[in-house]
Amino acid sequence: MLNLFNLNAARSLALLTLLIVVTGCSPESDSTESSINEAENTTTAQEAKEVVEKTNAPLSASPDNPNPETQQQIQQYLNDLAAKGFGKEKQGVWMQTGDTLLTNHQGTVPLSAASITKVATTLVALETFGPDYQFVTQIGATGPIEDGVLQGDLVIEGGEDPFFIWEEAIALGNTLNEMGIKRVTGNLVVIGKFYMNFATDTLTTGNLLKQGLNR
Incomplete structure (x- = not known):
């Protein structure tokens, strides 16, 4: 038993x-x-x-008109990474709120995913x-x-x-x-x-x- x-x-x-x-x-x-x-x-x-379902179209904003202030901050961040040996060509950033694009650096270019893949895994698990x-x-x-x-x-x-x-x-x-x-x-x-x-x-x-x- x-x-x-x-x-x-x-x-x-x-x-x-x-x-x-x-x-x-x-x-x-x-x-x-x-x-x-x-x-x-x-x-x-x-x-x-x-x-x-709400996240199925993450690129709904136009990729050509990012927010200037946010774009400048991200570019500075990318410059700092580049100075440490992490090339800009290997980085991809896409940030938007609602239909407004905040910043875009190779945001539509397929790149190897980093830890952000946890978000997709979490959504599937949920x-x-x-x-x-x-x-x-x-x-x-x-x-x-x-x-x-x-x-x-x-x-x-x-x-x-x-x-x-x-x-x-x-x-x-x-x-x-x-x-x-x-x-x-x-x-x-x-x-x-x-x-x-x-x-x-x-x-x-x-x-x-x-x-x-x-x-």
């Missing part, structure tokens, strides 16, 4: 709120919470879709999951806890959480210690889609988790 522990953790990221949850619920509570979350996510997903989506990682055991020893296997069921890294593994180990689990006599069993440190192979993620729990 698999006993589920009730453990929770959370993380917020800029526009997108991604909750890292380590939790276990009864089938009855799962059904109730699922219905509520489904209704909420329907609304938020639609709102996110509207945001994405449209797909909604801002309140929870990635669930369930932690369970196949035996009782006696005198600080789990008499059985420690089971990890992954839920595709992309942000489970060293800090989460160490925090999980500390939480297990607080629950009175100091040692496990059985195996560390990893099932489902459990990712850690951006690795997806089960053997690799299992070994990484074991290292994190033992710290």
Whole structure:
């Protein structure tokens, strides 16, 4: 029999709120919470879709008449970059508010994207999951806890959480210690889609988790 522990953790990221949850619920509570979350996510997903649709035409302003003051400031910034070895030809800037162009430097030229790609990724995630989506990682055991020893296997069921890294593994180990689990006599069993440190192979993620729990 698999006993589920009730453990929770959370993380917020800029526009997108991604909750890292380590939790276990009864089938009855799962059904109730699922219905509520489904209704909420329907609304938020639609709102996110509207945001994405509004950004489909980012170059609606004329590219030829930027605001002189803003353009001058950006040119000075580009000059400073060039002095440090970052050529102007490798930089692209497009800023507008409403239908008014603020500045344009190669704004319509395809260039290798920098960290601004996070904006596109965030918009897609918002449209797909909604801002309140929870990635669930369930932690369970196949035996009782006696005198600080789990008499059985420690089971990890992954839920595709992309942000489970060293800090989460160490925090999980500390939480297990607080629950009175100091040692496990059985195996560390990893099932489902459990990712850690951006690795997806089960053997690799299992070994990484074991290292994190033992710290």
